[in-house]
Amino acid sequence: MRRAGETGRRGPRVALAWMSAALALLFSVTPAWAQPPAMPEGTGTLLAAIAESLQTKAPTPATPPTSDDRIHSFLLIDQLETQFGTNGTNALYFNVLGWLGGDCNRVWLNAEGTQIYGGPLEDTDVQLLYGRLIAPFWDLQVGVRYFQSNSSSPPRASAVLAILGLAPYWFETQAALFISNKGEVSARLELEYELLLTQRFILQPRLETNVSAQRVSELDIGQGVNDLQLGLRLRYEIRREFAPYIGVSWTSRFGETADFARADREPVQTWSIVLGVRLWF
Amino acid sequence: MTSRSLTRRGFLRWTAAAVPAVGLGTRGQPTAATNLPARADAGDVLSGESIDLVIRKHKIDIGGREATATLINGSLPGPLVRLREGATVTIRVANELEETTSIHWHGLLVPYDMDGVPGVSFPGIDPGQTFTYRFTLRQSGTYWYHSHSGNQEQTGVYGPLIIEPSERDPIAFDREHVVMLSDWTFEDPKRVIARLKKLANYYNFNQLTVGDFFRDVREKGWGATLSDRLMWGGMRMDPTDIADVTGYGYTYLVNGMTPDQNWTALFEAGERVRLRFINAGAMTHFDVRIPGLEMTLVEADGQHVEPVVVEEFRIAPAETYDMVVQPPAAQAYTIFAETMDRSGYAAGSLAPRPGPRGPMPHRRQPSRRTMADMGMVPSTGMDHG
Numbered sequence: 001m002r003r004a005g006e007t008g009r010r011g012p013r014v015a016l017a018w019m020s021a022a023l024a025l026l027f028s029v030t031p032a033w034a035q036p037p038a039m040p041e042g043t044g045t046l047l048a049a050i051a052e053s054l055q056t057k058a059p060t061p062a063t064p065p066t067s068d069d070r071i072h073s074f075l076l077i078d079q080l081e082t083q084f085g086t087n088g089t090n091a092l093y094f095n096v097l098g099w100l101g102g103d104c105n106r107v108w109l110n111a112e113g114t115q116i117y118g119g120p121l122e123d124t125d126v127q128l129l130y131g132r133l134i135a136p137f138w139d140l141q142v143g144v145r146y147f148q149s150n151s152s153s154p155p156r157a158s159a160v161l162a163i164l165g166l167a168p169y170w171f172e173t174q175a176a177l178f179i180s181n182k183g184e185v186s187a188r189l190e191l192e193y194e195l196l197l198t199q200r201f202i203l204q205p206r207l208e209t210n211v212s213a214q215r216v217s218e219l220d221i222g223q224g225v226n227d228l229q230l231g232l233r234l235r236y237e238i239r240r241e242f243a244p245y246i247g248v249s250w251t252s253r254f255g256e257t258a259d260f261a262r263a264d265r266e267p268v269q270t271w272s273i274v275l276g277v278r279l280w281f
Numbered sequence: 282m283t284s285r286s287l288t289r290r291g292f293l294r295w296t297a298a299a300v301p302a303v304g305l306g307t308r309g310q311p312t313a314a315t316n317l318p319a320r321a322d323a324g325d326v327l328s329g330e331s332i333d334l335v336i337r338k339h340k341i342d343i344g345g346r347e348a349t350a351t352l353i354n355g356s357l358p359g360p361l362v363r364l365r366e367g368a369t370v371t372i373r374v375a376n377e378l379e380e381t382t383s384i385h386w387h388g389l390l391v392p393y394d395m396d397g398v399p400g401v402s403f404p405g406i407d408p409g410q411t412f413t414y415r416f417t418l419r420q421s422g423t424y425w426y427h428s429h430s431g432n433q434e435q436t437g438v439y440g441p442l443i444i445e446p447s448e449r450d451p452i453a454f455d456r457e458h459v460v461m462l463s464d465w466t467f468e469d470p471k472r473v474i475a476r477l478k479k480l481a482n483y484y485n486f487n488q489l490t491v492g493d494f495f496r497d498v499r500e501k502g503w504g505a506t507l508s509d510r511l512m513w514g515g516m517r518m519d520p521t522d523i524a525d526v527t528g529y530g531y532t533y534l535v536n537g538m539t540p541d542q543n544w545t546a547l548f549e550a551g552e553r554v555r556l557r558f559i560n561a562g563a564m565t566h567f568d569v570r571i572p573g574l575e576m577t578l579v580e581a582d583g584q585h586v587e588p589v590v591v592e593e594f595r596i597a598p599a600e601t602y603d604m605v606v607q608p609p610a611a612q613a614y615t616i617f618a619e620t621m622d623r624s625g626y627a628a629g630s631l632a633p634r635p636g637p638r639g640p641m642p643h644r645r646q647p648s649r650r651t652m653a654d655m656g657m658v659p660s661t662g663m664d665h666g
Binding site: 166196197199240 | 432471476478479480483486488489490491511514515516517
């Protein structure tokens with residue numbers, strides 16, 4: 001569940017201010033280690049002399065000689081699974097991540113959704129972000145998010161400021177701050193770890209938590225920590241790109257969010273067995 | 282065993298004479314006063330003052346499997362270019378590919394515009410163009426030449442280059458062979474790179490598991506094991522990360538042949554055989570040994586060195602080492618080049634006649650990188666960031 005906080009009139013302006021500040025910061029600061037080294041004095045003249053003396057044109061080959069600045073793309077279907085809930089509900093869940101770009105600058109796509117069998121698509125969350133490598137192992141991302149918890153609840157558009165990377169001790173980390181079009185401020189943290197049982201059997205514990213600064217009754221979200229999801233998935237990498245898995249997932253809501261759930265006669269805690277496949281291209 | 286080259290003119294490879302897959306080698310200088318080497322084979326050896334090289338895409342058979350390669354004059358490796366110190370040579374390189382190419386003379390001291398590095402010293406050789414290199418040889422020894430464009434070196438544009446000394450060669454030998462080691466991928470190298478961009482340890486199937494953790498605990502105790510894991514984990518570095526592309530992605534070759542094809546260097550008992558090892562791999566370090574035979578290192582990267590007797594040596598990409606061996610008996614020996622990460626090997630034979638091969642040595646376990654390999658000494662309390 002990802003829900004934003006309650007409204008404020010300054011909402012949209014605050015969102016815009018945040019985004020501008022973040023973009024300005026991103027573009028103004030090129031870390032020293034990412035800058036090319038300065039050319040020694042006189043290099044320009046030397047190169048000009050070489051170019052002049054060559055029998056053909058200046059050294060610019062038809063095909064670039066090195067391929068170190070290509071654009072690559074990546075699409076990871078991290079979870080594509082059926083969730084067999086202990087309360088009897090089964091659902092299809094997907095979680096996708098993708099990027100397009102070079103080593104330092106990329107466009108990112110995050111998408112997830114749940115479809116309870118026999119029902120419509122719910123909890124849809126799509127993010128489009130621009131990310132920049134700001135330190136070894138870390139990308140800072142800015143962008144937009146569209147999400148809707150179910151067809152009856154109002155959709156939200158949010159500004160996103162996130163950090164994505166690999167924390168020390170190999171924790172894959174995603175932390176994001178959302179400011180919705182109604183000024184609701186919320187945040188999410190996701191952590192993943194991979195434990196190799198063998199070269200191909202990999203056990204992946206996962207944690208996700210959502211917090212909200214405000215209470216947003218129209219989205220059934222309370223103030224404070226909204227929920228916590230813990231998962232444990234065991235995959236077998238038939239190929240690196242294709243790995244079926246089995247696992248368990250536990251979700252719990254807290255505080256006012258739990259109250260909202262009880263009021264809607266929805267479970268506060270759910271357990272499911274999950275069965276799915278992890279693929280990437 | 283099939284002939285390696287597939288051009289219409291049906292060139293024999295420079296290591297093949299009457300019997301393919303076998304190098305009779307070139308006889309070195311006899312111990313008499315004359316300096317003229319007697320040639321024992323007539324393969325693809327190009328020498329003289331005027332040489333023509335053509336770079337084209339070919340379908341080729343590697344270890345019984347079809348592949349597409351970019352080759353020089355239709356062979357893998359390319360022709361042996363044999364030059365003489367002091368001579369001036371003209372080499373015309375024709376590009377019959379659909380992309381820019383180049384030939385760089387690795388280790389040679391040449392005028393900058395003859396060095397063959399596109400974007401740096403010349404514009405490259407456009408498709409359909411021929412570039413004429415012209416330079417005077419100022420050195421002698423074992424070198425090699427290769428493309429400096431795109432992924433062409435990985436897909437086969439490389440060949441050996443020997444420059445004979447103008448004066449008497451101080452190295453005494455009766456026969457010589459070129460042993461060119463390389464790594465080959467049947468996939469497009471662009472895909473290999475793309476995979477590494479998405480998952481850096483894609484090709485590493487030797488990573489540390491839970492089992493390794495408990496094995497280390499049994500051997501070294503909880504304290505040492507935990508502090509070791511925390512030290513590497515804190516840096517997010519992997520002590521098993523020795524090669525980006527391993528035997529899972531590469532096939533390793535000796536003179537273009539897989540271990541099964543068994544490239545053989547012929548010799549007669551008691552001869553001093555000079556083996557000119559060249560590592561034409563794109564990224565693979567090989568640990569080379571000939572079980573049962575000591576090797577004397579006489580030249581490194583074309584430079585004479587004080588002879589050193591070794592049983593095994595590590596050769597990095599682009600290095601050349603000349604080893605002299607003197608097999609006492611007329612039996613087969615295995616030339617074994619195990620990769621540094623132990624995930625594969627290239628192998629050939631040193632034998633009195635084609636066919637028999639020496640014993641295949643046992644494969645060794647990969648080692649792990651230590652802090653010393655990372656250039657760090659833990660006791661100085663360096664900040665691991």
